[in-house]
Amino acid sequence: MAAGNRRVSAASARSHTRKGKSGSRSAISRGVWKKLAFVSIVGFLAWAYNAIQPPPPVICGTPNGPPVTAPRIRLQDGRHLAYKESGVPKERAKYKIITTHGFMGSRNDSLFSEELLEELSIYVVSFDRPGYGESDPHPNRSVRSGALDIEGLADQLDLGPKFYVIGISMGGYPIWGCLRYIPHSV
Numbered sequence: 001m002a003a004g005n006r007r008v009s010a011a012s013a014r015s016h017t018r019k020g021k022s023g024s025r026s027a028i029s030r031g032v033w034k035k036l037a038f039v040s041i042v043g044f045l046a047w048a049y050n051a052i053q054p055p056p057p058v059i060c061g062t063p064n065g066p067p068v069t070a071p072r073i074r075l076q077d078g079r080h081l082a083y084k085e086s087g088v089p090k091e092r093a094k095y096k097i098i099t100t101h102g103f104m105g106s107r108n109d110s111l112f113s114e115e116l117l118e119e120l121s122i123y124v125v126s127f128d129r130p131g132y133g134e135s136d137p138h139p140n141r142s143v144r145s146g147a148l149d150i151e152g153l154a155d156q157l158d159l160g161p162k163f164y165v166i167g168i169s170m171g172g173y174p175i176w177g178c179l180r181y182i183p184h185s186v
Contacts, residue, residue, distance in 0.1 A: 060134040070107065070134050073156045081153055082134035083107055083127040086117060093123035096159045098150055101126065102169025106133045109168065127153055129174065146174030147181040154185065161185065 060082075061068045070082040084107040090096060101109045107126045117124065130138035130149065138145055154163055165186050167175035178186050 057131070057137045059136055066134075068134055070128075072134065073153060075149060075152045079130065079136040079138060080134075081127050081130070081136075081149060083125050083153060083157075085123070085125050085157075086110070086114070087112070087123045088118060088121050090123040090157070090159065092121060094121040095123070095164060097122060097124045097164040097166060098154060098159075099124060099126040099166045099168065100129060100146075100150070100171030100174050101132070102167075102171045105168060105171065111166065111168070125153065125157060125159075129171065143173055143177040144181050145177075147177030150174060150178055151182045151185060 058065045060066050060080075068082075070084060072080040072082045074080055087093065099109075099111060101107065107128045109126065112122065112124060116122070127149075128135035129146070130136065130141050138149075150165065154160075162185060165175045165178050167173070
């Protein structure tokens with residue numbers, strides 16, 4: 001039988017024809033699936049990134065924010081620090097102390113009993129660190145800015161040229177900043 005007279009069955013012809021088309025079709029569909037998977041992964045990562053971003057801060061005293069219930073000072077950069085005074089009046093005090101709270105703390109954390117403060121003539125001022133309680137957040141907060149916040153608080157409350165500082169737990173890093181950046185005051 002000659003090569004040109006060779007008979008091919010219909011089923012054989014269909015299968016050869018389909019293989020040729022399906023081979024190119026699967027290569028195309030593989031490329032489409034890869035692109036679709038890539039776009040899906042990128043889309044999921046973008047959604048996840050947006051989902052984990054914290055909400056914007058709610059500032060005390062703003063129209064949609066909580067009310068201000070504590071005395072506050074205004075710092076040179078326009079932020080406010082809420083504070084609480086305890087002990088004897090600062091004019092009578094032998095010792096003036098600024099305390100900084102730790103994580104999950106506030107200006108209301110008390111280290112001393114009122115009796116002890118009276119007996120030793122101590123004036124204590126504690127404040128909400130930036131972003132805590134009723135103090136405004138500081139988006140570029142650093143060890144230095146913590147020390148400068150304490151210096152601004154002491155200046156505006158007229159504590160004098162020297163004062164003591166005590167840090168509770170994570171409140172110790174602004175105290176280290178005081179030793180580093182404002183050693184002349186502590």
